[in-house]
Amino acid sequence: MPLAEALTSRETEILWGIARGLTYAELxxxxxxxxxxxxxxxxxxxxxxEATNRSEAVxxxxxxxxxxx
Numbered sequence: 001m002p003l004a005e006a007l008t009s010r011e012t013e014i015l016w017g018i019a020r021g022l023t024y025a026e027l028x029x030x031x032x033x034x035x036x037x038x039x040x041x042x043x044x045x046x047x048x049x050e051a052t053n054r055s056e057a058v059x060x061x062x063x064x065x066x067x068x069x
C-alpha cells in the first residue's frame with residue numbers, strides 16, 4: 001500500500017471492529033459515530049486495502065502488518 005493510501009486512525013479502528021465481527025450499529029455505538037458514517041469508513045478501508053469484503057480486508061491488513069490477530 002503506498003504511503004499516500006495509509007489508513008487513518010479512524011479507519012484502523014473500523015478495521016479492528018470488522019475483524020472482531022461487529023455490526024455497523026455496534027461499530028457506530030462503540031466509536032460514537034452515526035450508523036450512516038460507518039459504511040463510508042468501511043468503503044475507504046476496502047478501497048485502500050484493495051478488498052471487496054470484510055474477510056478480504058482483514059486478510060490483506062494482516063498480510064501488510066497493519067493489524068495482528
